[in-house]
Every structure is written in C-alpha cells, then in structure tokens.
Amino acid sequence: MFAHISAHAEAENEAELWTVLQKAAVAARALSYEGVFVCQTTQKTRAVQIRHLFNGQSEFSRNVVLDGSPREMLSQGGELVIYNARNKDIVIEKRRGQNMFPAVLPVNLDVVKDSYTLQAGNQERIADRQAQTLLLLAKDSLRYSYKFWVDKEFGLLLKSAMFNQQNEILESIAFNQLSLFNTVDLDWFKPNIDRKKNYVMEDESVVSAETRFPVSWDAKILPAGYQKTDQMMRAVAGKPYPVAHVVFSDGMASVSLFVEVLSKRVALKNSQVKVTLIKNGNTSFYANEKNGYLVTAVGEVPEATVVQFANAVVVNNADAAAVRLP
Structure with a gap:
C-alpha cells in the first residue's frame, strides 16, 4: 500500500516537473526579452546578444555574435536570415527557422517523454535571477542528457547544459545579462552591417x-x-x-x-x-x-x-x- 502511494506521489511530482519545462518552452517564445548569453563547447566560447519580441501574434528575434567575424541572425516566425561578413562581402543566407537558445525546447514535450526522464535539482542563481534546475536524463546511450535552469518568476530558460554518460559537459549556454520589456517597437529589427560592402545572396x-x-x-x-x-x-x-x-x-x-x-x-x-x-x-x-x-x-x-x-x-x-x- 505504502509503495503504491509512494509511486503515485513520484508520478505526480514528475508531472509537475514536466509542467515547469512546458512553461519554459512557451516562455522562450511568448515573452519579450533582451540580454547576452555565452555558449561554451569543448572547442570554443562565444557571446551572443539577443533581443526577442512577441507582439501577441508573431515572434521577432535578432541575435548578434559578439566574438570573431561579425555575424547577425534575424528571424521572424519560421524564417531565418543570416548576415555573415566574409572578406569584402556581406553574405546573406536564408534558412528555415531553427530552435535557438533559449527556445531549445519543443512546445510539444510528449515525444520527449518517450526517450527521457525528468528529475528536480537544486535552486541556483543565474544572471542575478533565481532558477529551478531540472535534469532531463536520457533513457539509453543513443542521446545525451541535459540540465536546465528555469527562471522561478517568469519560467524563461536561463541556462542549459548538455552532458554525456560520463557526466562530462559537452555544451553549455547561459545568460549573464537578461531583462524583460513590454514595448512592441521594431526599430531594432534590422541588421547593423557595413553598407559599403557588397551583398551576396546564398539561399538554402x-x-x-x-x-x-x-x-x-x-x-x-x-x-x-x-x-x-x-x-x-x-x-x-x-x-x-x-x-x-x-x-x-x-x-x-x-x-x-x-x-x-x-x-x-x-x-x-x-x-x-x-x-x-x-x-x-x-x-x-x-x-x-x-x-x-x-x-x-x-x-x-x-x-x-x-x-x-x-x-x-x-x-x-x-x-x-x-x-x-x-
């Protein structure tokens, strides 16, 4: 009897955790925010400035890579345009929309539940904000596991980390600056590039x-x-x-x-x-x-x-x- 009660409580607890993760998936798309996040892999580190706006109908996002060659990414809905400085040219690439931090979680998490289990971690502080940590653990060796830091107040994903079966971190992405805003002005939704350079279109x-x-x-x-x-x-x-x-x-x-x-x-x-x-x-x-x-x-x-x-x-x-x- 007690084992049954314990199992039921664990199931309810995991369901609550999936709800938190679901809110994080939605928040990344439905909130308006700006900040700087740092992406670290085993090979390199780069900082990216992001500004994201949701006007109630559509998403607009501008990402600017702050390290190395100038590179900007503007996305509206499922359309993504990349402005990449290459020698004397500005190469403009059009691609299908891609999930970019902090919108790395799918809105529909049902398929994720088939291959991963979810556990609660500690509360930590990221970008001067309180976060709940969640562990998304792979059920087998055919995929990596993840750790997420979710903002306690707004549900936005503040940090994510990917790690292997040896618990080695392969990639981490985290805000070090973040603020939310509620204006719908889109004057910022344009590339800041050298107008004197040539433009080269490279469609997908x-x-x-x-x-x-x-x-x-x-x-x-x-x-x-x-x-x-x-x-x-x-x-x-x-x-x-x-x-x-x-x-x-x-x-x-x-x-x-x-x-x-x-x-x-x-x-x-x-x-x-x-x-x-x-x-x-x-x-x-x-x-x-x-x-x-x-x-x-x-x-x-x-x-x-x-x-x-x-x-x-x-x-x-x-x-x-x-x-x-x-």
Whole structure:
C-alpha cells in the first residue's frame, strides 16, 4: 500500500516537473526579452546578444555574435536570415527557422517523454535571477542528457547544459545579462552591417520537398525514439542529382541523413570511399558507401547513433544500377 502511494506521489511530482519545462518552452517564445548569453563547447566560447519580441501574434528575434567575424541572425516566425561578413562581402543566407537558445525546447514535450526522464535539482542563481534546475536524463546511450535552469518568476530558460554518460559537459549556454520589456517597437529589427560592402545572396539550396530521389531507398530499424520530422532534396554544385536530406528527431536531439549518388569510378574504387567516423565536441559524423551511394549521418548525438542511422539505409539494387553515373 505504502509503495503504491509512494509511486503515485513520484508520478505526480514528475508531472509537475514536466509542467515547469512546458512553461519554459512557451516562455522562450511568448515573452519579450533582451540580454547576452555565452555558449561554451569543448572547442570554443562565444557571446551572443539577443533581443526577442512577441507582439501577441508573431515572434521577432535578432541575435548578434559578439566574438570573431561579425555575424547577425534575424528571424521572424519560421524564417531565418543570416548576415555573415566574409572578406569584402556581406553574405546573406536564408534558412528555415531553427530552435535557438533559449527556445531549445519543443512546445510539444510528449515525444520527449518517450526517450527521457525528468528529475528536480537544486535552486541556483543565474544572471542575478533565481532558477529551478531540472535534469532531463536520457533513457539509453543513443542521446545525451541535459540540465536546465528555469527562471522561478517568469519560467524563461536561463541556462542549459548538455552532458554525456560520463557526466562530462559537452555544451553549455547561459545568460549573464537578461531583462524583460513590454514595448512592441521594431526599430531594432534590422541588421547593423557595413553598407559599403557588397551583398551576396546564398539561399538554402532546397530543390523541393516533393522531388523524387532517383533511386528507391529507405531507412530501416531506426534508433529508438527518433522520428522523421523533415525531408527535402538539396541541389549541390557539381552533382547531377540532388542530394536527399532527411531529418530525424527525438524532440531534443536531431540527426541529418544525406544520401547521394556516386560515380561508377568512385564506387568501384572502394579505397576512395572510406568509412569515416568523426567526433567533434558534441557533434558526430559518419559516412559510408552503399551500393554506389554515399550515406552520411551527422548530429549532436553519440557516435553509435549516427552509425545506426547510416547503417539503417537500404538501397534497392536494381534501381541503383539503373541510375549509376559514369
């Protein structure tokens, strides 16, 4: 009886914690705030100035990287434009919207619950604000775990950290300055760049989400908890066929899978298509050749995860032979 009561209490407690995390996901999108956060990885540290506004209907955000080459990111809803100084030019890139700090949590946390458990931590102070800490722990070794610091008053995410099974921190992002505002003025929503430089547009090279890949292939037996969230065909300079790009996610972590045609010369000389597994901080990269196709998986996940994704790809042999390039 007492065990049943204890289990029920634990379930209620975890439900309350998920509610706190849900509020953090919404607050990052529904509040208007400005500040500076610092992103630290095993390779580098950079500071970013952010200003985010929600006017009741749409989100507007401007991020300015304060270290290294000048770089700004302006987003409105799901549209993202990057202004990047490159030599004498200002390169303007248009991309699909991406989850950026502090909006790193999905609004729908149901899929996250399948792969992670949630525990309460201590109360700490971040950017001169009181925060509740939450531990989002991976249920297996196919993803990393996270620690979140959530503002006690407004529910905004103040800090996040990603760590592996050895409890080594792979990445941390934290506000060191933060303030909220309630104006709807958008005079600040524009890039502060050198008007004397040339402008170069580099749109995201998406052909179409409907364009059929020139070969039948499928991804079988995917790593547990990951679901397909996006797919597209990308035009790549020098390649006769678009490259298939499929995105999988467990709600927190995401993996991009690329499949492209190889020429007969490269496919026959297997020594030129090396099996490659690279680990760079919290990002893993794996590439392999399958029936004349190069399969690449990359994501902020453990190495075993990208290997499983690439190995899950099955290419139809008959179709592969029909479209093999010279």
